[in-house]
Amino acid sequence: MTRAVALVCTLNASxxxxxxxxxxxxxxxxxxxxxxxxxxxxxxxxxxxPGVARDMGDGDAWPTLREKVMExxxxxxxxxxxxxxxxxxxxxxxxxxxxxxxxxxEQGRQLTYGKVGLAAVVGNEDGAHKVSADLFQGLNDLGFxxxxxxxxxxxxxxxxxxxxxxxxxxxxxxxSTTRTLAANAVHLARLLSESPYPPS
Numbered sequence: 001m002t003r004a005v006a007l008v009c010t011l012n013a014s015x016x017x018x019x020x021x022x023x024x025x026x027x028x029x030x031x032x033x034x035x036x037x038x039x040x041x042x043x044x045x046x047x048x049x050p051g052v053a054r055d056m057g058d059g060d061a062w063p064t065l066r067e068k069v070m071e072x073x074x075x076x077x078x079x080x081x082x083x084x085x086x087x088x089x090x091x092x093x094x095x096x097x098x099x100x101x102x103x104x105x106e107q108g109r110q111l112t113y114g115k116v117g118l119a120a121v122v123g124n125e126d127g128a129h130k131v132s133a134d135l136f137q138g139l140n141d142l143g144f145x146x147x148x149x150x151x152x153x154x155x156x157x158x159x160x161x162x163x164x165x166x167x168x169x170x171x172x173x174x175x176s177t178t179r180t181l182a183a184n185a186v187h188l189a190r191l192l193s194e195s196p197y198p199p200s
Contacts, residue, residue, distance in 0.1 A: 002189050004031050004038040004074035006120075007065070009090035011080070013044040019122040019154075019164035020087075023178075024078035026170065027120055027152060030182035036074065041065060043089045050092055054099045062096045069097070073189040074116045075144065077135055081123030081155070086131050094138045101142055107199035110143030114192045116185045117144030121153040122164045128153035145192060147184035152177045 006028050010018040021042060028038045046061035055063045069075055079090035103111050117139035121128045132151040140146060154174050156162045 006076040078120035112143035
């Protein structure tokens with residue numbers, strides 16, 4: 001069975017409402033409809049310490065989260081836009097994933113080869129393309145593969161305070177994008193499972 005994990009990088013711990021959580025949940029629902037078993041994790045609910053090591057000592061929750069990433073075929077990173085950038089928790093997740101960048105399997109491939117990376121981005125100002133570009137570069141450097149249309153996003157108009165979670169209904173453009181994102185991600189994940197990358 002194809003498995004997915006969503007790492008929601010809102011700065012707000014549960015049970016605070018979160019637009020990043022909402023969009024991640026919608027994407028995970030699309031993946032579930034395609035037979036993917038998924039789990040969503042709000043990073044702010046866990047003690048993920050800063051650093052670039054697999055384990056930063058007693059109390060560090062990253063080793064448990066890392067294990068879930070390593071078990072998944074599809075990894076979704078969902079982030080709000082803050083000051084034109086991914087959230088600090090999103091950057092921390094990428095930094096912690098970086099601990100494995102030099103680790104390889106017995107055939108010389110990065111441990112994340114064969115995993116599909118996805119992004120979800122929400123914000124009140126423009127910047128979704130820049131933030132997704134940051135995530136795409138980071139995920140690709142870390143060994144993840146990106147399917148066409150690997151990001152779903154929503155940004156509100158400038159100088160106003162409406163959040164994605166405040167909308168009365170999900171815009172059709174977002175719904176169709178998440179549907180395509182899910183279909184392409186599952187297709188690529190299954191192809192990579194059947195036909196892994198060659199030895200490095």
